[in-house]
Amino acid sequence: MDFIPHDDKTINEMLKELGLKELDDLFDDIPKDLLENQLNIPPGLSEPDLLDKLKKISRENKMYQSSFLGAGIYYHYIPSLVDFVISRSEFYTAYTPYQAEASQGFLQAIYEYQSIISRLTEMDVSNASMYDGSTALAEAAIMSTILTNKNIVIIMEGVHPEYIEVVKTYCWGQNIELRIVSQDDLMNNLSEEIASVMIQSPNFFGDIEDVAEISKNIKNSAPNCIIVQLMTDPTCLGVLKPPGLIDVDIFVAEGQSFGINPSFGGPGLGIFTTKQKFLRKIPGRLVGKTKELNGEREGFILTLQAREQHIRREKASSNICTNEALCALSALIYLLSLGSYGLREIATQNIQKTHYLKEKLALIPGYKILNTKPTYNEFLLKCPDIDKLIKECKINDLLPPLRISNYYPNMKNVLLVCVTETNSKDSLDKFLEIASKFKENIMGDS
Amino acid sequence: MDTKIIFEKNTNHYNENCITKMDVITKDLSEIIPASLIRKELPIPNVPEVEIVRHYINLSNRNYGVDTGMYPLGSCTMKYNPKINEVIARIPGFSQVHPLQEENQGSLRILVELSKLLTEITGMEGFTLQPAAGAHGELVGLLIIKKYFQNKNILKKKIIIPDSAHGTNPASAKMAGFSIIELQSNEHGEVPLDHLEHAMKQGDVAGIMLTNPNTLGVFDRKIKEITKIVHENDGLCYYDGANLNPMLGVCRPGDMGFDIVHLNLHKTFSTPHGGGGPGSGPVGVIEKLIPFLPEPCLISNKDGMICGERKATSIGRIKAFWGNFGIILRAYSYILALGAKGLSKVGRVSVLNANYLRYKLKKRYHLPYDRTCKHEFVLSDKGIPNDVTTEDIAKRILDYGMYAPTIYFPLIVNGALMIEPTETETKNNLDRFVDILLKIYDEAKENPEILKKAPHNTPIGRLDAVLAARTPKLRE
Numbered sequence A: 001m002d003f004i005p006h007d008d009k010t011i012n013e014m015l016k017e018l019g020l021k022e023l024d025d026l027f028d029d030i031p032k033d034l035l036e037n038q039l040n041i042p043p044g045l046s047e048p049d050l051l052d053k054l055k056k057i058s059r060e061n062k063m064y065q066s067s068f069l070g071a072g073i074y075y076h077y078i079p080s081l082v083d084f085v086i087s088r089s090e091f092y093t094a095y096t097p098y099q100a101e102a103s104q105g106f107l108q109a110i111y112e113y114q115s116i117i118s119r120l121t122e123m124d125v126s127n128a129s130m131y132d133g134s135t136a137l138a139e140a141a142i143m144s145t146i147l148t149n150k151n152i153v154i155i156m157e158g159v160h161p162e163y164i165e166v167v168k169t170y171c172w173g174q175n176i177e178l179r180i181v182s183q184d185d186l187m188n189n190l191s192e193e194i195a196s197v198m199i200q201s202p203n204f205f206g207d208i209e210d211v212a213e214i215s216k217n218i219k220n221s222a223p224n225c226i227i228v229q230l231m232t233d234p235t236c237l238g239v240l241k242p243p244g245l246i247d248v249d250i251f252v253a254e255g256q257s258f259g260i261n262p263s264f265g266g267p268g269l270g271i272f273t274t275k276q277k278f279l280r281k282i283p284g285r286l287v288g289k290t291k292e293l294n295g296e297r298e299g300f301i302l303t304l305q306a307r308e309q310h311i312r313r314e315k316a317s318s319n320i321c322t323n324e325a326l327c328a329l330s331a332l333i334y335l336l337s338l339g340s341y342g343l344r345e346i347a348t349q350n351i352q353k354t355h356y357l358k359e360k361l362a363l364i365p366g367y368k369i370l371n372t373k374p375t376y377n378e379f380l381l382k383c384p385d386i387d388k389l390i391k392e393c394k395i396n397d398l399l400p401p402l403r404i405s406n407y408y409p410n411m412k413n414v415l416l417v418c419v420t421e422t423n424s425k426d427s428l429d430k431f432l433e434i435a436s437k438f439k440e441n442i443m444g445d446s
Numbered sequence B: 001m002d003t004k005i006i007f008e009k010n011t012n013h014y015n016e017n018c019i020t021k022m023d024v025i026t027k028d029l030s031e032i033i034p035a036s037l038i039r040k041e042l043p044i045p046n047v048p049e050v051e052i053v054r055h056y057i058n059l060s061n062r063n064y065g066v067d068t069g070m071y072p073l074g075s076c077t078m079k080y081n082p083k084i085n086e087v088i089a090r091i092p093g094f095s096q097v098h099p100l101q102e103e104n105q106g107s108l109r110i111l112v113e114l115s116k117l118l119t120e121i122t123g124m125e126g127f128t129l130q131p132a133a134g135a136h137g138e139l140v141g142l143l144i145i146k147k148y149f150q151n152k153n154i155l156k157k158k159i160i161i162p163d164s165a166h167g168t169n170p171a172s173a174k175m176a177g178f179s180i181i182e183l184q185s186n187e188h189g190e191v192p193l194d195h196l197e198h199a200m201k202q203g204d205v206a207g208i209m210l211t212n213p214n215t216l217g218v219f220d221r222k223i224k225e226i227t228k229i230v231h232e233n234d235g236l237c238y239y240d241g242a243n244l245n246p247m248l249g250v251c252r253p254g255d256m257g258f259d260i261v262h263l264n265l266h267k268t269f270s271t272p273h274g275g276g277g278p279g280s281g282p283v284g285v286i287e288k289l290i291p292f293l294p295e296p297c298l299i300s301n302k303d304g305m306i307c308g309e310r311k312a313t314s315i316g317r318i319k320a321f322w323g324n325f326g327i328i329l330r331a332y333s334y335i336l337a338l339g340a341k342g343l344s345k346v347g348r349v350s351v352l353n354a355n356y357l358r359y360k361l362k363k364r365y366h367l368p369y370d371r372t373c374k375h376e377f378v379l380s381d382k383g384i385p386n387d388v389t390t391e392d393i394a395k396r397i398l399d400y401g402m403y404a405p406t407i408y409f410p411l412i413v414n415g416a417l418m419i420e421p422t423e424t425e426t427k428n429n430l431d432r433f434v435d436i437l438l439k440i441y442d443e444a445k446e447n448p449e450i451l452k453k454a455p456h457n458t459p460i461g462r463l464d465a466v467l468a469a470r471t472p473k474l475r476e
Helices: A006-018 A023-027 A047-057 A081-084 A104-121 A133-148 A161-174 A181-190 A211-221 A234-238 A276-281 A309-315 A325-362 A386-395 A425-437 B048-059 B081-089 B105-123 B132-149 B169-177 B193-199 B223-232 B287-292 B325-362 B391-400 B427-446 B448-452 B463-472
Strands: A152-158 A175-181 A192-202 A226-231 A251-255 A270-274 A289-293 A297-300 A378-382 A414-418 B126-128 B158-162 B180-182 B205-211 B236-241 B260-263 B283-285 B298-301 B302-307 B378-380 B417-419
Touching: A006 A023, A006 B325, A006 B427, A023 B325, A047 B081, A047 B236, A047 B325, A081 A325, A081 B048, A104 A270, A104 A289, A104 A297, A104 A325, A104 B048, A133 A152, A133 A192, A133 A226, A133 A251, A133 A276, A152 A161, A152 A181, A161 A175, A161 B132, A181 A211, A192 A211, A211 A226, A226 A234, A234 A325, A234 A386, A289 B463, A297 B205, A309 B169, A309 B223, A325 A378, A325 A425, A325 B048, A378 B236, A386 A414, A425 B193, B081 B298, B081 B325, B105 B126, B105 B283, B105 B298, B105 B302, B105 B325, B126 B287, B132 B169, B132 B205, B132 B260, B132 B283, B132 B287, B158 B169, B169 B180, B169 B417, B180 B193, B193 B205, B193 B223, B205 B223, B223 B236, B223 B302, B283 B287, B325 B378, B325 B417, B325 B427, B391 B417, B391 B427, B391 B448, B427 B448
Parallel strands: A152 A175, A152 A192, A192 A226, A226 A251, B158 B180, B158 B205, B205 B236, B236 B260
Antiparallel strands: A251 A270, A289 A297, A378 A414, B126 B283, B260 B283, B298 B302, B378 B417
């Protein structure tokens, strides 16, 4: 099939008006030997055949009743309202709102997104979104070097390992020195030469860090150092103290938890916020409120575009252009659907259910919770027999937790377990039952 | 119409509709998490569901999309977004799959198969689907160039970019650590070979970033000579695929001599723009550059599809997980739906439609580069009466219920109006667009005030951009 409305007659009419005989005449400025004869691609499919084929491929993926896997992408309940609103094609088939007067709907929605994210994080300003959490973090690293005119960035070991890799690539591109530092070594690495310290909390291993305390210590020995905080599941902001109240300079997050399907890891949502005083260096688009030139009504428009590539070209603060606007809309509708009471309840359920599982697991011989700090919805579990546990989870229709050795080969027999509000008590008890089944094997290599 | 913002609709009513019932025994929160880490206030509103629905339906009515009407935005390829792709993206076996789960062969198959299709379409030999947007793809392509020369121990610090390039090109080059040599296009809007050769001879030039057809919509006839000169001087040729649509099934960047190509799946391959994203910007390379592609690299063998071994030569990761899979899936469906024949019809009809508009509009408007165009063409503001500006014209187009072209870009045309109709518009729509532009020209002559104060029929009048930037109000 194709989506071209012209029939042959119309095509010929149009060609005739142009004084041409056939479509190929439109390409006579292309050297003959460059013209393609026939792409080696199969013939087109009708809708039903296409749908059938794709459904078949989708069955090569496995779906589970309940999940214990997180590590950057989380299963949270998505209110029906979210897909309903983002399916309005006035929104999803629009381009970036260059013509503000014909795009007030989306512009206002993005303004509302910026507002709700600023309120949720208590940061001064939010941009209109970045690609995802990992690239938002990389852009934060670059922004910190621009703000401080310094060239060394410190990233803490507790940051998601894939994010560290992404930041590494971006820093290499701009010749920024990146140091991966453990919390014990942080103070030894601080000096006046450091542009920023980037901390994830709750971190990759589940620990809620005392960012206020860390930040205070950093600023004592390096007062101009930019503090960057990252979150990969910001539903925790329903309960945890927001970055804006603990003197974080740039806060970034992966917003997939806010009403966006896991979808094999993308698209997600890069949340990017900062303090008012750093506004002119923020990467990405911003929507602002303004007035009519010839009237009094208020409206919305893309603003501070002098920072952006289409005007500044190589002097821009970033090359970002397309962002994740529709995902930002999902996040907005998600947060509104829950409201402050709902988000607090979701965060509380994540904490309580995780705590329930942690406490019970700790009682089973051979199992050990490795976290010593409080956790949100993820924790490290040392197991007697990780392979059997994972296999048994799958048999029982549970998506098993992450083998942490996928990222840290030395950490054998350790799982990163994730529990959200979508885990019923039944699923938690099932997991406990499976864990108990393999408790005898503590003589193994635990 | 109700134009309040959502925060004004707060009723402080607890909406429990989306909350599951708590089914485990709970403890006092402060027993689990120290009180010093817990927030007190949470200043987000509580709005009844029905009011949220009405609010956003009303907002959608104040927004224009491709489903509303023609969207002739140059260099943006605003084609129709097939609805079947939305259905496919929502198949739970795709949408609910976790990127780190082990039983993922269906998702990996989509990635492997789409890479193969794009390889064939562009004439490249390897692809990464990781980049989340065109500009992200550009960055990846440039990092590959950087790594390639670093690996050969050759210092290359500069990159050539014509003045007609998309604004992202120089910004991306800078992010990869290159400085830019801007090349002035000649009177045909093409790359002057002598200047190119001179620039390449500087020695530390890594190559060129080019889009062909360029932003004037014209095909650079000397493309083979251009890529040859760059290669002879030990440089690489980067193809900015933002303008690939007219080349579909017509002519491949690989055959033109390009070494690296980025594509915009949200332009050429019909995935919706989502009001500014998400997009997807895959990058293709020739064989000798495959070792430099970002991690993870997929290979397919007898065990199925798996991640290849980490390569020391890779530029590294550029995004968490696998790329914008939901977008990749839609583009894959689009290519399967169209097949070889459909794709080549896309290229040809997009060019027919653009030339049809060009032919009709140049009778009244100034067309600085007057030759057969490809997917788009650029008019200038020269000769428009009574000091009416390009912006005035754009705003007036909105009054007639259509979206405006890209304006003031490319920079090499004064008061540019950059028009790209795409292949999915009917002849009636094209004719209507012509009628609107001709009528506006007459209005400029007879009643310029109506243009200078336009738009009049939109939900709001022309907005004050200067005020917005001078006193930024970015939140409630």
